[in-house]
Each structure stands twice: as C-alpha cells, then as structure tokens.
C-alpha cells in the first residue's frame with residue numbers, strides 16, 4: 409500500500425540470507441570445530457564454563473523449525489558460537505584460530521549481503 413512507512417527495513421529475503429550464510433559457514437574449511445555440539449562429557453569443564461552452548465547444526469535445526477524471530481536473533485546465535493570458542497580456547501591454538509577465522513569470514517559475508 410502507498411502509505412507504508414519508508415523507515416521499515418525490508419526483511420523479505422532475510423530467511424534466504426540466513427540459509428545462504430549458514431551454508432557458507434558449514435562449508436568453510438575451518439568450520440570443523442563448530443559443525444556439531446561440543447561433547448561436554450568428553451571435554452572437562454565445558455559444561456561449567458560455557459553457559460549457552462551453540463553450534464552450526466543447532467542453528468540449522470532452529471532455522472528449519474522457524475525458531476528465529478528475525479535476522480538479528482540468527483546473527484546473535486552465530487556470534488555465540490565464536491564467543492564460546494574465544495572463552496574456552498587460547499587465541500594461539502588450532503581451534504582458537506579457527507574461531508577467529510570463522511568470525512572474520514562471517515562478519516565480511518553478512519555485511520556484503522546486507523549492506
């Protein structure tokens with residue numbers, strides 16, 4: 409309708425954008441630590457230290473079940489993966505570096521797709 413408020417952002421394609429971004433994250437060569445939930449029974453301290461575990465397969469499940477209110481809540485979960493990684497791993501470790509690489513990749517891709 410002609411009277412629509414101009415200020416509202418067009419969120420029509422956001423779900424497709426989330427699917428594209430998630431597929432690119434899963435396909436990244438440094439995605440391996442983040443593809444599935446950390447096995448907290450096998451990793452001492454993980455359950456105590458990391459209050460809100462998150463991984464790409466859980467994000468895919470939530471996306472498929474319409475659990476994200478909008479693009480922002482999707483981005484919050486992706487950043488939770490990387491924040492958990494920084495909390496639990498040294499920067500100068502294989503998994504720590506993978507987390508930094510993945511965060512850099514994600515930041516670049518979503519700003520390219522949405523700016």
Ligand SMILES: CO[C@H](O)CCc1ccc(O)cc1
Pocket residue numbers: 441442446451492493496497503
């Ligand atoms: C995303 O990976 C998690 O930060 C767990 C990392 C980890 C798992 C087992 C270890 O022996 C050390 C680190």
